[in-house]
Amino acid sequence: MDDVFKALADPVRRQLLDSLHQRNGQTLGELCEGHDMSRQAVTKHLAILEDANLVATRKDGREKLHFLNPLPIFEIADRWVRKFEHGRLRALDELKKNLEGKSDGKR
Amino acid sequence: MDDVFKALADPVRRQLLDSLHQRNGQTLGELCEGHDMSRQAVTKHLAILEDANLVATRKDGREKLHFLNPLPIFEIADRWVRKFEHGRLRALDELKKNLEGKSDGKR
DNA sequence: CTAATATGCAACCATTTGGTTGCCTGTCAA
């Protein structure tokens, strides 16, 4: 799971995921377009996404096709974010109170 | 939003958020317990969480109290993750097909 | 066959990150 968080931490990589979400199965060359960096830099980002299982690839002739796997994202949303959901609606009020509160008995 | 992703990328910081979720309003000293690193290292992590608006603090005498702000997490879950939700249930099948598919017309 | 295209591999580099240590400041208790 740490791999996924790390992979998502970089804006270039999130952009690559967005690009694949918009059109799945793009080649490396296609994914490079619009990024102001070398092909190798993009390759490295894609490798990190692949290690995190967010992208899967298939060789097709001399091209490499990239496919989005959104499942790890969903798993984090479901399992990790859910933990913090309980007081969701009151969260802001609660925070505000705590910050101004004169030791309201929490400790 | 990038700040939040970056802040969440480190396991120590996620652990700190967990700790605050379990018991809100902890002091720096309390948050250091159980982490095998110096107080200053923890301070730095907390500063990153604070910059990302995931933690808010209040000085109380010589102690500094830390409070969890889960809202940025929810915002990412809602706004960013939601983008990828559309084919959610079929996602795995689709991926499998794409990887084995002999150019199924996608390109 | 040959040349162009698409990608892979490895060495290298600057900056960021995550940690340390030493010392300073502010607050509470005896």
Added chain:
DNA sequence: TTGACAGGCAACCAAATGGTTGCATATTAG
């Protein structure tokens, strides 16, 4: 008032990160 306690600040360091370049390999088009 004088320690002891909680935290802040700054310099420093090693390793990870994100990027580059140069060259090699494999596939396809002519």
